[in-house]
Amino acid sequence: MTGMVGTKTIFLSALFFTLIGVAYCKGYDFTKKHSPNHLPQFYLVMAVVRFLLVASAVGIYAFLSENRTATMEFAAMFFAMYVVTMVVTLKLKH
Numbered sequence: 187m188t189g190m191v192g193t194k195t196i197f198l199s200a201l202f203f204t205l206i207g208v209a210y211c212k213g214y215d216f217t218k219k220h221s222p223n224h225l226p227q228f229y230l231v232m233a234v235v236r237f238l239l240v241a242s243a244v245g246i247y248a249f250l251s252e253n254r255t256a257t258m259e260f261a262a263m264f265f266a267m268y269v270v271t272m273v274v275t276l277k278l279k280h
Contacts, residue, residue: 191259199264202243203271206236210275233272240268 210232217228244261251257 191256191263195260196263199267202239203267206239207271207275210236211278214275236268236271240264 213228213232214225217225244264247260247264248257251260
């Protein structure tokens with residue numbers, strides 16, 4: 187596949203963000219139930235963890251990929267999915 191992000195990559199990326207979103211929602215509910223005064227800290231920690239996971243995934247893809255165009259497309263798609271995940275989790279839990 188030259189210069190195009192494959193279906194398998196898109197599926198795995200969507201699965202990645204789904205898992206991160208579910209972890210955020212479950213963690214938010216747990217923190218709200220047991221220690222609601224720590225919700226701001228929870229949000230900040232999860233924001234950092236999400237960003238580090240996303241940056242690591244893009245970095246690993248770039249390191250392993252031999253096609254610069256595919257890498258750029260993957261990075262753009264992945265960061266767009268990151269933004270959508272941030273918006274959706276904020277709308278669901280705030």
